[in-house]
Amino acid sequence: MPGPMKMRATLAQGVTEIRVLMTHPMETGQRKDPEGKLVPMHFIQNLTVKVNGKPVIEAQTSQAVSRNPVFSFRLKGGAKGDKIEVAWVDNKGESNSTEIAVA
């Protein structure tokens, strides 16, 4: 089950700053478990940021993003109350998304 996400979006001086946390192991496939077996790769591959339903940022990521990734993004302008949605999908097809209104 994908873990929870947390997001914050604030408008200041004409820039909306988005900070989003994803709960994810981001396994590289190189780490060994206590029994010495390699832990299989498990990591977020795609990430989309939408504003009022319109995609503005699309990211592809590798296993080298740190565990429980926190991304910060910036939008030009924006208005309080704009709906920001962030969604991800990993290499196992698990996914999650969260949304918040710009404060």
Place this chain on the structure above:
Amino acid sequence: MNSIRRALVATFVFALVRPLSAFAAWNKEAFGAKTAADALKDLGIANATPSKDLSVDVPQIAENGAVVPIEISSAIPGTTALIVVIDKNPFPLISRFDFKEGALPFVKVNVKMGETSDVRVLAEAAGKYYVTTREVKVTIGGCGG
């Protein structure tokens, strides 16, 4: 029996994965490349011009390779993508961010580094590529754990 089960599982997985096609494709070749040069080739980047308008904020020394903060932004007009490559990681391509109307070319994220390496950040603007490179010294690697 086993093959029937496998077929059923395959169908199930396919059904699960299908609705996610709303996401952009993941560049399997570039992310699977073992050298920075191959990764860039797979991204279709032949050459990149060094640029001072590409800002890369990374620590000079990272004590913990598992969490290396990077903050990147581009002041190059018309920047539509930022790409992060860590030369000495087992898989050098870290991320590609595509920006559309409304987004600023800015990203802050933590990444893992296996060892001391150059961190290359590339920007795409009007079909051209620009690059800035910074070296990060890593005290304890963060890939094996």
